[in-house]
Amino acid sequence: MIKFNQIVRNKFLLILFSCTLILSLGNRVDSQTSIIAQNFLNTNYGNNYYSAMLEADRFYKQGDLQTAKRIQQKVKPDFPASNSVPVAVSDIAKLPTVARQDWDTATQAIKEDPQDDKEVETRIFEPLESLVDNYPQFVPAHILLADTYDLYGWGDDALNTIEFASQMYPSREDILDKRIELLLAYGEPLEASIASREFVYSYPNSPKSSTYQSAADEYFKKYQSKLKSKIARNSVFGGIGQAAIGNEAQGINLGQMLLQGESATGTAIANSYKAQANMISDPVQLSYIRGIGNKLAKLMGRNEFEYEFNIIEDPTPNAFALPGGKIFFHTGMLELMDSEAELAGVMAHEVAHAVLSHGYKQLGESALTNTGMNILSGLAGREVGAIANVGGLLLDKKFSRGKEKQADVLGIRVLDAAGYSADGLYNVMAKLAQLEGEGNMAKSLLSSHPASKERMEYLEELIQTKGYNRYGYEGVAAYRGVFPR
Template sequence: MKKLLKRCGWMMLGLVLCGLWQSLIVPAIAIAPLPPQPRLLAQGGAAASTAAFVEADQLYRSGDIAAAEEIYRQLKPEFADRAVSQVIEPIYEPASLDSADLAYWDAAQGALANNQTSGAIGALQQLIAAEPGFIAAPLELAQLLQDDDRDSEALEVLEQAATIHPYSSDIVMAQVRALADDGQHLEASIAARSFAILNLDHPQAGEFRAIADDELNAFTSGQNLRNIILAAANLTVETLPDILDGGFLNPGNIFNSSGSILNAAQDIEELVQKVSRAFADESELGALLAEEYKQTLSLVDDPEVVDYVTQLGLEVAQLMGRDFDYEFFVVRDNSLNAFALPGGKVFVNTGAILGTRSQAELAGLMGHEVAHSVLSHGVQKVNTNGLIENLIEPLVAGVPYDSVVTDLLRAQYSQSQERQADILGSRVLASSGYAADGLRNVMATLAEFSSSSQTNSLSTHPASAERVEYLEDLIIANGYNRYALEGVDRHQVIQARL
């Protein structure tokens, strides 16, 4: 726990370095508990605007949606026009391609008809570079690469295509199957679950959800984890017998970092079982980690505040279809930050309540965090950052999880994980009945702080301004409603209690 305290001690310098939402790192002192002032104001000053929001919220709650929307529209101007949207429109038919792109497609089909695979691959690559919106090209290219035993290249093509076309069941299904075939069960599960949540009303949503569960089970199976653990220990099934002959693992490897030499055969099996159990029940893993972490934090115990945050969290969580033992905590910390541990344990700073302007904004922030949890990003972090070895030691020796929590908090999410959480967070916000630009507005706040900050360390974090633009494109492209309930009134009541 000392390590964690030491790292969190940096907060004293005004920077939060422990939050899982790395992009939400803002100078703590920059967010004083000011009265809420909706940023997208019409004329008349902050007070008049706040009063107008409150009026609109009341109309909305009373069922007069049209009157509420009229006021919201006056208070929230259109997004600024940009020359280039980051959202690429899908093209389904070759006939919709322009003539130069169609020539690539025809060349690929001609090459295929003559069994010239490399020619077809080349033409398809040129077509994708020229027109990334054409759905059939990456599907066909990935298939050709897989047939040619170029699996990692096929996966790259599909990942890029799935980033561009998160709503295409064909592309995401091809990606899920390719990942599963490659033994990347956790990634396959996440890709499938992400599609199911993003496309709540899609006829195949249930099918994707079932695949997500199956692939997660495949990841947490003893056999799969045995391979992962052996790899983490720099062992292979082939070298294991030699080591077992000696009865012990090499003292230089990870299993004895606590100073005790373990009996290999027995202990590896024990480890596999324990890690498997820990990963199989993310709620329990999250509860263990949260228990450790809570000891280092000052938590708000005002039931009205905690209930408020819990209710918002559950509202977005129920749209994500993952049956966790959700728990929401409010941390006394005035930086605009929040983070999620595996299994639906979400921590929200008081600074996030004070730095957001409405229920919609806080719900957007929580949608982002819950998405990290629901998509097993914490487990993925453990798996991809070599942190599995840190989990092994507490599991075997029964020592506290503090080092695991510390490392989890320090390891940044990848850009694609952040984007996934942004997209799903906004998607569920749009479905929850709150204004769909809540998360976008939080990002805008962060972008303002980032640009006004003199702190160099901020430059290492994903640019919020870019995410603002991306989220705006997403909202426009999907017709998400920005003029649903804002919830300034209720939010102010809670802010006043902090």
């Protein structure tokens, strides 16, 4: 059994690294709700859902993909038609007159460089903003609007504008180039590195992939040297947080740890974590999740990481990624899943978090602002699990939504590329949404924040617009062979 103190301390690490897969149901999941979640797909998609998946797998393995698909289609209802993003347009002549007028007004005024604030507003920003709102498919307007915000010193607006455009058209190099340029200009080299890397892994066949790959490495080095000088400066004033990740008495200098790089940082935290948690050592289960984890990690790059795939005895349905590709599954999450496609869906999402340096960035921010780690060590002595849970939710709500989407975009691409049904993660989200609906505590906390439901809609749209295959390998028998029901 894990001591309560240890549970509490583990929860604090989760605040730092967990994504929205975490579910706040207190320290234990009611077995009744777990059963409800397990049966969710059966009751919603027809009561023979997993037996149909078993049958489809048999045909899939014989190479009869058409029959496998037909069987799956019978029990998997179509996703609603997505509000798909309009096809991008670069030529203003293809838009209606009103759009052309806005574009001409703004570009002419920018040339004339009006000095009067009101004129700037009415002749430049109003027509450009209206163009972006009404004809978001016209890519040059996003870029010009971002540039113009930048020119007038409105950095946040410039970044938000280009971020929005980038979410609509993630494969457009012109948008990505502008985004990288602005991120660098506003002192965000790690974000610039992540943006470049995301492109490389999402569009590996693009001729510009290798250019972005070297750019990603270069910006990462830039970030590290920036971190180094900031840490050196802060150390003079004693401002760097001590990370309470081991026994409370043994603080670790977070700054020094981060400078050793992503993989070493992840190893240090993971080792400390493993010393506290109740680790599962079943060789069959471990070798199964490691096989799937390594297979997916290979499709995402970052070969410099020493990947790890671990299982923790903990009934909370959660999975999380530490920097450098150290992935942890709770037994509660494994119990919630019924197929290899579901496991691979969660796995791909977590590996994507690590590949995109999300945890490392979060730690870097904590080290520099000195807040995260103080909160961590300040609360570590208190035995109030609920606070940890609420904190986790608030953090999620506050800044991880964009990161969750990044991890979904890359994760689902890799899930599909590996031949699994692309709705594996979606199905786990459906079960989590069901649990959110059932758990009393979760209900009150989540009523204003229906995380999993929102994620489901987003995943539906992603799978639809990218044309990913929902009728691939499910691996029900394989999963149940290792994690029997």
